[in-house]
Amino acid sequence: MLRVLSLGAGWQSTAMLFMGLDGLFGDVPDAAVFADTQGEPRQVYDWLDRIEREVAPFPIHRVTVGDLIADYVDGRRRAAIPAYSTSHAGKPMMMSRFCSVTYKVEAIRRKVRELAGPNGRAESWIGISTDEAHRGFKPSGRLWLTNRYPLLEAGIDRSACREHIVARLGAEPPKSACVFCPFHSEAQWIDLKRNHPEDFARAVAIDERIRDMDNDRWDRPRFLHRSMQPLAQVEFRHENQSRFVFEDAFGNECEGVCGV
DSSP: OEEEEEOOSSHHHHHHHHHHHTTTTSSOOSEEEEEOOSOSOHHHHHHHHHHHHHTOSSOEEEEOSSOHHHHHHHTOTTOOOOOEEEOTTSOEEEOOOOHHIIIIIHHHHHHHHHHHOTTOOEEEEOOOOGGGGGGOOOOOSOTTEEEEOHHHHHTOOHHHHHHHHHHHHSSOOOOOSOTTOTTOOHHHHHHHHHHOHHHHHHHHHHHHHHTTOOTTSOOSOOBSSTTOSOGGGOOOTTTTSSOOOOOOOOTTOTTSOSOO
16 A cells, blocks of 8 residues: 655645654655645745755655646636636626646646556545544545545644644744635735735736636636735735734635645
8 A cells, every 4th residue: 555645735734744754643654745736835845845855755746737827817627716706696706616626636646646556556645634624534536545634533733733843843834825826814815915925926917817818708807815806906904913813714625635
């Protein structure tokens, strides 16, 4: 049984890697795979480099099926993101999404299949903590592949993940999510704007780029922020406070692979 860790480079999956390598879950992972949408913040890639250099005893396999936003704008593949728009009745709505499945789940699954071999079996470790238990314990849908949720099995929450990582490396992982993700909480948008201006500028440019797309027959404007205002003009709640608390914005991300 090949054990492959799905590494999103956030709090949960990073802690799961450290704990797994220390034998806290009984078994030890054989490999880790990071699915790159080509839209992650710069700090996520830097964090991956550090984990690979200082912690992981094996190379971290980085896989991609392409540039998510370029594919979305050009109408290629199942690249839909959950942008905000209005229904035919004029009511606010979140559009359909396939980004997690296409650019994360399927990309990782293909790599795991390659690592396991045509007749091999594999276990996919997914970093869902007890705070988001509703996102876990989903079957893989493949006979050769079993999904496992070590953090849920061990009763570990996000705060414990953070404490474990800080104790190990003396630093906190970045928030793992595409810079343009509509699931961002207000605090995440503020953090991006305040502390990572280049990534926020990328998000603003993408927000403008998707506004009046017409390649999917949707004839109403779409936005990255729930207020359905241009991102550059949004007045985020609590933006003027010196400190703010990060909210979990991925509770509705049903695939369980983003934000971990």
